[in-house]
Amino acid sequence: MAPSPEQRAAHRERAVAALCAPDLAAIVDLVVWVEDGTAYAANHLGRVRWNGDDARELLAGVDPIGSEDPMAFLPYEREVADPSPRLSTGNAYPYAAARLHSFFADPERSPDLAIVHTPRHRFLDEGGHIGEHGSLDVIQSRAPLVLSGAGVARRGYVDDHARLVDVGPTLAVLSGVPEDALADADGTPLDGRPLTAYLDGPPPRHVVGILWDGAPSGDLLHLAETGELPALARLVERGTALRGGAVAEFPSVTLTNHTAILTGVGPGRHGVMGNVYYDRATGETVVPNDETTWHRSAEWLKPSVRTVFEMVGDLLPPSESARTASVNEAIDRGADYSTMQVIRATSTGGAGSLDDLLPDPTGSPYLGEPTFLDDRYFRWGVRVDDVGLDQVLQLWADPSTSPPPRLTWWAHVVTDAGHHGAGPRSEMARDALRQSDARLGRFLDHLDEQGVLDDVAFLLTADHGFEGSHPDVTGSWRGVLEGLGVPFLDEGPGLVYFTD
The missing domain is CATH 3.40.720.10 (Alkaline Phosphatase, subunit A)
Incomplete structure (x- = not known):
């Protein structure tokens, strides 16, 4: 039997707390989701949500979203000078609320949450590559x-x-x-x-x-x-x-x-x-x-x-x-x-x-x-x-x-x-x-x-x-998800569905 909306919300909250642990900070850039029509993002630094006018509201800790500027890291020399930023506070996530609302709008195919890899995360044994994409970030x-x-x-x-x-x-x-x-x-x-x-x-x-x-x-x-x-x-x-x-x-x-x-x-x-x-x-x-x-x-x-x-x-x-x-x-x-x-x-x-x-x-x-x-x-x-x-x-x-x-x-x-x-x-x-x-x-x-x-x-x-990605930044969050004791699928990896 599929979990009820209330069960899925409870599973998600436990997963977000576990994934935002500081010891996963090198590989988890953000955890993102939409609940009751509101978009959220969190990591080891803090948690925010976007209000109806797409203005960010800080809910806990430090705002993990450095910028939403679509023109960040320009001119090109700035991108070259700071490749694959280490911290989300030094990165940019353009149109974050609009893109998250779109991604989580399908009740049948959208996941319960999405984990955004840090730009430097190298996960070759889980389908990753030396060059990576998939993030919410600007580059x-x-x-x-x-x-x-x-x-x-x-x-x-x-x-x-x-x-x-x-x-x-x-x-x-x-x-x-x-x-x-x-x-x-x-x-x-x-x-x-x-x-x-x-x-x-x-x-x-x-x-x-x-x-x-x-x-x-x-x-x-x-x-x-x-x-x-x-x-x-x-x-x-x-x-x-x-x-x-x-x-x-x-x-x-x-x-x-x-x-x-x-x-x-x-x-x-x-x-x-x-x-x-x-x-x-x-x-x-x-x-x-x-x-x-x-x-x-x-x-x-x-x-x-x-x-x-x-x-x-x-x-x-x-x-x-x-x-x-x-x-x-x-x-x-x-x-x-x-x-x-x-x-x-x-x-x-x-x-x-x-x-x-x-x-x-x-x-x-x-x-x-x-x-x-x-x-x-x-x-x-x-x-x-x-x-x-x-x-x-x-x-x-x-x-x-x-x-x-x-x-x-x-x-x-x-x-x-x-x-x-x-x-x-x-x-x-x-x-x-x-x-x-x-x-x-x-x-x-x-x-x-x-x-x-x-x-x-x-x-x-x-x-x-x-x-x-960087050869020294490896690891997986799968063990953390398995530790929740809740059946799930992690497609991508990064798209997490609670299945039971």
Whole structure:
């Protein structure tokens, strides 16, 4: 029998007290939850809640939230000078209340509480990596946001920020969807808003959205400015780059934010709580972020949400053959062309069963350092991203004879692999960024050769940022949770569900 709301609240209070013990301070950054419509955060220093106007109220001890400034650790030199802050009081947690309210809004899939890893926590034996993300904090939540090309204002680098839920509405408006049509299936307005302040001039004929998975905003813009990412610099020269990037939804993990980007709503509405989470309605643990299930990820979307592919598809007549395309993207519902459609049609085992069809990564013209291929995920990313470029070039093979899609969405993998494998600012991470930039440059050159580059609007972003874990900061809170004597699931780890 599932615990009653009163039992769950009692279990949560005991768990929070145990998790906020000083001897866990090195690995527990915050414990967060929502109770009776109020968001809370606590750690070994103290406890706060957010009132109705999102103002923090100190309940005990010292306020654990150092700042909520979305522009914290800027300029980039400040981020480099203080990587992976040791204390929450020296960190920033933008839009904390709004993101927590969204995350805990689903009665079936939201956990009873969430444990936020400290930026330096290294938990390799529980699924962690050298480079980490998932936190509520600003650097792990800061994805890049660059707008460029037709219909976009040319402002260069600006001191501003957005949210990832703004990306889908912006893509939709650029594609011709009226602002008053930006709503889910029951007419509820989206959480995000179109970034109309950065749109200017006649609308584009085509829109290309590009996601470099896990590409940190600060490092990305720094490398563009210093000449190491020339294709990205071309986009910025023809548009606008936000220094503060776009704030990811919590948790700042892949599937939660791919979905937020492409629906314009947070996890409490779209239903994808993380890369792994528990569904009380079915009694099952859901693992959409796996090579055997990635192609099925859109199945876990709530029926009420609409993807940007559906929004644009509803706008255009079915007779228009090339409406939307989704390349290497899991959240593809409604796309007329989709890589995942191909996988679903050809294999029941998912992307992993198609290994023989992918190219040899040692022959990739975009690979920098061959020894990085020893990392399995990096090797996979090189192969997948080379195939992704091939698909995009085919979709845009000859715009004069075969109209390209009104909206093309193109996701990249190797950037995530490089940052997980060796951490931000590592040579592996930067090799991955240079690869993605070179593939982008190949595509831009193709559009230029076809004479259509000036007809296209571009939006480049990511799903989260990254921080580096530290080899000396290890350990687990699992023993503390087990000591409560209450049945639980700890998915992630970090999403705690009381199950009995």
